[in-house]
Amino acid sequence: MSLKRALPPLTALIAFEAAARLSSFSRAAVELGVTQAAVSRQIKALEDDLGLPLFRRLHRRVELTEAGATLASRLARAFNDVAAAIADLRRSAGAELVVAATLAFSQFRLLPRLSAFRLAHPDLRLRLVAQDEPVDLARDGVDVTIRYGMGAWGDGEAHFLHDDRVVLVASPAFLARHGPVDTLEAVIAAPLIGYDVPDPTWMRWGDWLAACGRPGPAPVPALRCNHYTDAISAALAGEGITLGWRWLVDRSLALGTLVQVTTAQVVPDGGYYAVTPANRAPKSGALALARWLASEAPNAAS
Known part of the structure; x- marks a missing residue:
């Protein structure tokens, strides 16, 4: 009844x-x-x-x-x-939704597009925690964190967002000064910008060159930064060539402040995931953010 x-x-x-x-x-x-x-x-x-x-x-x-x-x-x-x-x-x-991401993902991917998400969810309050140190979902009070990897983390449930590809990027001013850099030999001879990797799944110069068919000792960058965000800032300032993760630098490529140096690209293992805590049901806002990020992905790594 x-x-x-x-x-x-x-x-x-x-x-x-x-x-x-x-x-x-x-x-x-x-x-x-x-x-x-x-x-x-x-x-x-x-x-x-x-x-x-x-x-x-x-x-x-x-x-x-x-x-x-x-x-x-x-x-x-x-x-x-x-x-x-x-x-x-x-x-x-x-309630406040606590979102954690690396400095690079926060600065290059999330913040420039966040107004669209907030427009769709005007009642949701956000707190963004940007750090390259790993977040412990069971302890740190984070509702969702964005990670790159293979999708297997013991402290959370991973929701796949997108894969990525890595290309070489530099500023138009740098290329105008140094001329065309259209071979791997020319790339290695040019000023390179390196960065410390926050995670072993992140690709470095030696990894990228080996994936392109040039194994051997990794070149020594002319400039090395401890954050990927600083490496991109240095490339924008014309300091040299760096590795560009397309899902992170697509906005700069679209604006023309960075250009792809060669046609070579590498698709690394792994992908981006929104990870929610394993010890509690995910907040609806966390799942909404994951769906929104995934919906943004198809045009990101074209």
Whole structure:
């Protein structure tokens, strides 16, 4: 049997609960914003539906019958449970979503496009934690972190976003000064920009050249940065050639502030994942962010 058939009208139950709690039809009417006569009608209809009295009508007051006291106790618990569940959902919906990402992903991929996500989710408050040190999802209070790798992490559930490819990038001004750099030998002879890798899955110069068919000792960069963001900033400033992860530098390539030096490209193992904690259900906002990032991906690594 459906709840609609099994239960009396909800308005009658609400009127009864208020009158039972306040021991007064008139005070219940004030709380509910209706007339005392309306409360009386609702409770009389409930009593008719049940076939027994719920209140004893005394001079200027009412008191619950035994049946009324039983129903009032059960309704109070049920309504409190429902109110608590609604409060939890409202807190969850309006809660702050803590998002962790590397400095590079935050600066190059997330922040330039974040306004589109916030426009689609205006009630969601975000806190962005940008750091290259690994985040412990079980301990650090993060709701979703963006990682690059093979998709297997013990502290979370991985939601695949996209793979990537690595190309060589430099500024137009650098290429204008140094002329065309169209062979691997010319690349190795040019000023190169390296970076420290926050994760072993990240590709370095030696890895990239070996994947392009030139194994051997890795070239020594003319400039090495401890953050990938600084390596890209140096390339933008015309300091040399660096490895460009297409999903991160696509905006600079589209604007023409960076250009692809050669047609060579390498597709590394792994991919980008949005990872939610394994020890608790993911927040709806975390899954919405993962879906949005995945939807942004098809044009990113073309």
